[in-house]
Amino acid sequence: MIKIVILGAGNIAQHLYKVFQTTETLHVVQVYNRSAEALSYFKNTATTTNLKNLAEADIYIIAVADDAITSIANKLPFTNRLVVHTSGNVSMHELHKKNRRGVFYPLQTFTKDVTVNFSQIPICLETGEKSDFKILKTIADAIGSTSYKISSEQRRALHVSAVFVNNFSNHLYRIAHEICETNNVPFEILSPLIQETAKKITTLTPYMAQTGPAKRGDQQTIENHLEKLDKDIHKEIYTLLTQSIAKTYGREKL
Amino acid sequence: MIKIVILGAGNIAQHLYKVFQTTETLHVVQVYNRSAEALSYFKNTATTTNLKNLAEADIYIIAVADDAITSIANKLPFTNRLVVHTSGNVSMHELHKKNRRGVFYPLQTFTKDVTVNFSQIPICLETGEKSDFKILKTIADAIGSTSYKISSEQRRALHVSAVFVNNFSNHLYRIAHEICETNNVPFEILSPLIQETAKKITTLTPYMAQTGPAKRGDQQTIENHLEKLDKDIHKEIYTLLTQSIAKTYGREKL
Ligand SMILES: NC(=O)c1ccc[n+]([C@@H]2O[C@H](COP(=O)([O-])OP(=O)(O)OC[C@H]3O[C@@H](n4cnc5c(N)ncnc54)[C@H](OP(=O)(O)O)[C@@H]3O)[C@@H](O)[C@H]2O)c1
Ligand SMILES: NC(=O)c1ccc[n+]([C@@H]2O[C@H](COP(=O)([O-])OP(=O)(O)OC[C@H]3O[C@@H](n4cnc5c(N)ncnc54)[C@H](OP(=O)(O)O)[C@@H]3O)[C@@H](O)[C@H]2O)c1
Numbered sequence: 116m117i118k119i120v121i122l123g124a125g126n127i128a129q130h131l132y133k134v135f136q137t138t139e140t141l142h143v144v145q146v147y148n149r150s151a152e153a154l155s156y157f158k159n160t161a162t163t164t165n166l167k168n169l170a171e172a173d174i175y176i177i178a179v180a181d182d183a184i185t186s187i188a189n190k191l192p193f194t195n196r197l198v199v200h201t202s203g204n205v206s207m208h209e210l211h212k213k214n215r216r217g218v219f220y221p222l223q224t225f226t227k228d229v230t231v232n233f234s235q236i237p238i239c240l241e242t243g244e245k246s247d248f249k250i251l252k253t254i255a256d257a258i259g260s261t262s263y264k265i266s267s268e269q270r271r272a273l274h275v276s277a278v279f280v281n282n283f284s285n286h287l288y289r290i291a292h293e294i295c296e297t298n299n300v301p302f303e304i305l306s307p308l309i310q311e312t313a314k315k316i317t318t319l320t321p322y323m324a325q326t327g328p329a330k331r332g333d334q335q336t337i338e339n340h341l342e343k344l345d346k347d348i349h350k351e352i353y354t355l356l357t358q359s360i361a362k363t364y365g366r367e368k369l
Numbered sequence: 370m371i372k373i374v375i376l377g378a379g380n381i382a383q384h385l386y387k388v389f390q391t392t393e394t395l396h397v398v399q400v401y402n403r404s405a406e407a408l409s410y411f412k413n414t415a416t417t418t419n420l421k422n423l424a425e426a427d428i429y430i431i432a433v434a435d436d437a438i439t440s441i442a443n444k445l446p447f448t449n450r451l452v453v454h455t456s457g458n459v460s461m462h463e464l465h466k467k468n469r470r471g472v473f474y475p476l477q478t479f480t481k482d483v484t485v486n487f488s489q490i491p492i493c494l495e496t497g498e499k500s501d502f503k504i505l506k507t508i509a510d511a512i513g514s515t516s517y518k519i520s521s522e523q524r525r526a527l528h529v530s531a532v533f534v535n536n537f538s539n540h541l542y543r544i545a546h547e548i549c550e551t552n553n554v555p556f557e558i559l560s561p562l563i564q565e566t567a568k569k570i571t572t573l574t575p576y577m578a579q580t581g582p583a584k585r586g587d588q589q590t591i592e593n594h595l596e597k598l599d600k601d602i603h604k605e606i607y608t609l610l611t612q613s614i615a616k617t618y619g620r621e622k623l
Contacts (some may be wrong), residue, residue, distance in 0.1 A: 169611035205594070223565060265556075272551070280563050280566065281563075281580070281581070282614065283607075284542075284566050285579055287541070291533045291575075295526065297526070298522065305534055308477055311477060311478055315480075315537075316542050320538050320556075322543055328532070336435075343529050352537075352613060359602050360536065
């Protein structure tokens with residue numbers, strides 16, 4: 116049995132709480148949040164809004180907004196216990212060194228109230244002390260997640276990469292949605308292509324999976340497309356990504 | 370029974386041939402290709418490399434490279450028959466008007482030898498004569514595809530949109546792959562996030578699904594990310610897409 120205190124009551128806190136409840140080995144003994152409101156979610160579990168009242172536990176998981184992590188870690192009223200955060204974007208060393216430190220970062224985009232399947236979620240683990248790694252690994256295993264040993268520097272790289280594949284891809288979907296609306300075409304028609312594009316990289320590298328006019332060096336099609344775009348920002352994005360693809364495939368002149 | 374002649378022996382020709390074979394109502398009577406080599410794929414079916422020898426059929430499907438469509442349509446040795454192409458990028462009017470014209474455009478990315486499930490593929494249909502629409506619709510129905518009536522102008526918009534969601538998204542995956550390699554992180558770790566990002570737009574609009582520092586206006590994270598990127602072209606793409614997202618959510622100042 117691993118005794119866990121969760122600090123924070125948002126998205127990640129709720130998803131972790133829920134999945135920990137499904138295991139026999141992970142026991143959430145308490146949830147802390149600065150405000151009482153969001154704590155109503157955590158039924159049947161002790162809660163507190165006062166850091167001084169934190170319960171004894173094997174691990175403290177800080178799942179609050181990135182810029183609040185350090186200040187909460189500083190205020191913890193104990194030393195030499197295992198304290199981890201869940202952020203992709205914050206170094207482990209921003210946790211106060213009076214405690215044993217670590218990171219438990221689930222690399223996925225979570226939406227409140229949308230159930231997630233933790234067996235599909237990779238978790239990036241890091242600890243200051245080697246002996247603490249086992250606890251994090253046991254927690255990841257208990258919820259069925261695949262885990263990876265990832266340093267703070269590597270995690271930072273992953274976080275930037277995640278912006279490209281998640282935030283930026285989604286924005287490209289948004290642009291396609293706008294173009295469809297302007298032309299009175301239902302956006303759903305693109306959904307199978309979007310799913311297939313994502314699926315392809317599970318069997319081919321993105322380098323191998325690339326297709327299209329930029330890769331082929333098909334200048335005529337590129338010009339047709341630019342002509343069809345109304346918004347300047349869409350033209351700019353089209354041009355820059357086309358240049359970048361052309362460069363990747365050795366077509367410097369496009 | 371609908372009698373079909375396929376012109377072309379590439380990717381699309383092979384996939385259409387294969388799926389037509391699975392139906393009881395669609396009969397491929399002949400396949401034409403300019404060169405004999407690729408015709409070996411079409412076993413048990415008459416083939417020819419000479420347009421003069423084309424068989425009689427209800428519909429002629431031209432599935433050749435975009436820039437060869439017009440010249441093949443011009444050379445057809447008959448008139449007033451139904452002739453369609455399969456391109457997202459070519460107007461129906463580039464087919465010679467001596468025949469009845471149409472378009473049968475499967476909106477998906479096809480890879481040779483990778484089986485595709487046509488029930489998941491939307492098909493964009495267009496015909497010059499209203500009465501021909503029914504034949505195209507019957508073919509789409511027979512292979513289990515959802516079909517849409519789409520004009521040449523709408524198809525052009527869809528083709529540009531497809532570049533954004535397919536070619537450009539894949540290039541963002543490629544950039545993430547490069548960042549991962551530079552930092553010694555396995556790229557597979559991003560796969561669940563990529564799949565989830567694509568899946569989200571089946572239940573939320575891309576506008577609603579957007580997350581991340583650009584949307585939040587989190588300048589500090591944006592600066593951290595730019596610092597972490599080595600390549601100038603990656604920085605440029607990061608900056609432009611960040612600006613575009615910021616603008617979408619009314620944060621003009623980022
Ligand atoms: N959402 C994701 O997809 C995702 C994925 C992986 C990792 N993460 C990481 O998980 C952590 C939590 O993210 P989240 O999505 O769960 O955020 P969230 O849903 O916005 O919840 C934020 C939590 O932080 C608390 N908080 C905010 N500012 C605070 C402050 N100044 N002092 C004390 N508490 C404060 C909030 O308390 P109140 O209820 O009082 O406002 C709330 O409990 C972050 O480090 C994030 O980077 C998120
Ligand atoms: N691939 C996709 O994902 C996809 C998706 C939707 C629509 N389409 C459309 O489907 C059509 C065919 O594309 P594909 O992917 O099947 O192409 P492909 O695999 O490259 O095959 C091209 C075919 O066109 C023939 N061809 C090329 N240049 C020619 C010329 N000058 N004269 C006569 N024949 C010529 C080739 O003959 P040889 O064997 O002699 O070279 C071959 O049969 C295109 O209009 C394309 O836009 C493709």
